[in-house]
Amino acid sequence: xxxxxxxxxxxxxxxxxxxxxxxxxxxxxxxxxxxxxxxxxxxxxxxxxxxxxxxxxxxxxxxxxxxxxxxxxxxxxxxxxxxxxxxxxxxxxxxxxxxxxxxxxxxxxxxxxxxxxxxxxxxxxxxxxxxxxxxxxxxxxxxxxxxxxxxxxxxxxxxxxxxxxxxxxxxxxxxxxxxxxxxxxxxxxxxxxxxxxxxxxxxxxxxxxxxxxxxxxxxxxxxxxxxxxxxxxxxxxxxxxxxxxxxxxxxxxxxxxxxxxxxxxxxxxxxxxxxxxxxxxxxxxxxxxxxxxxxxxxxxxxxxxxxxxxxxxxxxxxxxxxxxxxxxxxxxxxxxxxxxxxxxxxxxxxxxxxxxxxxxxx
Numbered sequence: 424x425x426x427x428x429x430x431x432x433x434x435x436x437x438x439x440x441x442x443x444x445x446x447x448x449x450x451x452x453x454x455x456x457x458x459x460x461x462x463x464x465x466x467x468x469x470x471x472x473x474x475x476x477x478x479x480x481x482x483x484x485x486x487x488x489x490x491x492x493x494x495x496x497x498x499x500x501x502x503x504x505x506x507x508x509x510x511x512x513x514x515x516x517x518x519x520x521x522x523x524x525x526x527x528x529x530x531x532x533x534x535x536x537x538x539x540x541x542x543x544x545x546x547x548x549x550x551x552x553x554x555x556x557x558x559x560x561x562x563x564x565x566x567x568x569x570x571x572x573x574x575x576x577x578x579x580x581x582x583x584x585x586x587x588x589x590x591x592x593x594x595x596x597x598x599x600x601x602x603x604x605x606x607x608x609x610x611x612x613x614x615x616x617x618x619x620x621x622x623x624x625x626x627x628x629x630x631x632x633x634x635x636x637x638x639x640x641x642x643x644x645x646x647x648x649x650x651x652x653x654x655x656x657x658x659x660x661x662x663x664x665x666x667x668x669x670x671x672x673x674x675x676x677x678x679x680x681x682x683x684x685x686x687x688x689x690x691x692x693x694x695x696x697x698x699x700x701x702x703x704x705x706x707x708x709x710x711x712x713x714x715x716x717x718x719x720x721x722x723x724x725x726x727x728x729x730x731x732x733x734x735x736x737x738x739x740x741x742x743x744x745x746x747x748x749x750x751x752x753x754x755x756x757x758x759x760x761x762x763x764x765x766x767x768x769x770x771x772x773x774x775x776x777x778x779x780x781x782x783x784x785x
């Protein structure tokens with residue numbers, strides 16, 4: 424609908440009918456109310472004879488009627504007769520009403536797709552994704568199936584904030600290893616997960632991509648991020664010892680206090696002479712007019728990274744920070760870098776993070 428307020432009645436009816444469905448016993452009054460709510464949700468509809476009948480469609484206007492087992496209603500053969508609710512209570516059937524979905528035609532959503540399409544990466548890590556079906560729909564509905572492979576492994580965040588991966592059809596996902604249950608002497612390590620995707624490029628080269636979204640800065644979180652960085656370093660050490668190419672990337676939620684300074688709690692990943700090289704330390708990488716990647720893009724807001732094993736750093740031919748979809752918390756349009764003209768305020772931003780990319784000749 425054009426406004427959120429217009430949809431409130433549909434949402435209210437959706438909630439109300441599911442509450443009724445869960446009652447132990449359905450009274451006559453309950454059934455009458457169910458019929459009215461299902462009419463409102465366009466699951467039932469009056470036919471040309473004025474009878475209330477079920478709507479049979481693969482593209483419902485507002486909601487689906489889902490049924491796994493048992494019988495909820497019955498439709499008489501006589502089309503002049505109303506559908507009848509035959510279930511007497513919750514124990515008679517298993518089912519519910521589920522809201523229908525469609526692509527969100529909001530500027531911010533379209534800008535997110537535009538960023539991804541403009542960067543046109545062969546492999547892209549996605550941070551804060553809901554689930555794989557959402558990514559599949561996003562790729563299909565907003566990017567015309569731009570990517571051939573879409574994958575996401577559910578992590579530890581109870582809100583469903585996960586990390587996912589898009590790759591071209593020519594880049595195969597050969598294996599996925601989740602670290603969702605990884606523990607140390609304190610407990611569970613990862614706030615989301617640190618999935619290890621084994622990718623094979625068209626040339627036959629194999630790259631391990633470790634996707635991350637470290638603990639947020641809400642409430643501090645430094646100690647947690649330190650544990651997460653240490654555990655990722657363990658994985659990297661093992662892979663590099665096995666002569667594997669490795670990428671560690673994502674939102675690490677911590678930046679340096681100033682230029683040339685170490686990222687405190689993430690020191691294990693940025694160790695001088697260690698197995699990983701930050702994209703920001705590669706000569707071919709262009710950070711642009713601002714040093715950071717989040718919101719105002721200050722140095723302390725450099726929290727998004729691509730780290731490469733030494734073997735890949737030698738093959739890095741370019742890269743940068745793509746900020747066209749980033750408005751941030753500013754009241755006016757950013758002036759330090761170019762932004763999409765379709766964006767006119769912070770709500771239109773593709774994200775409050777810029778996209779970081781590298782180019783590898785492999």
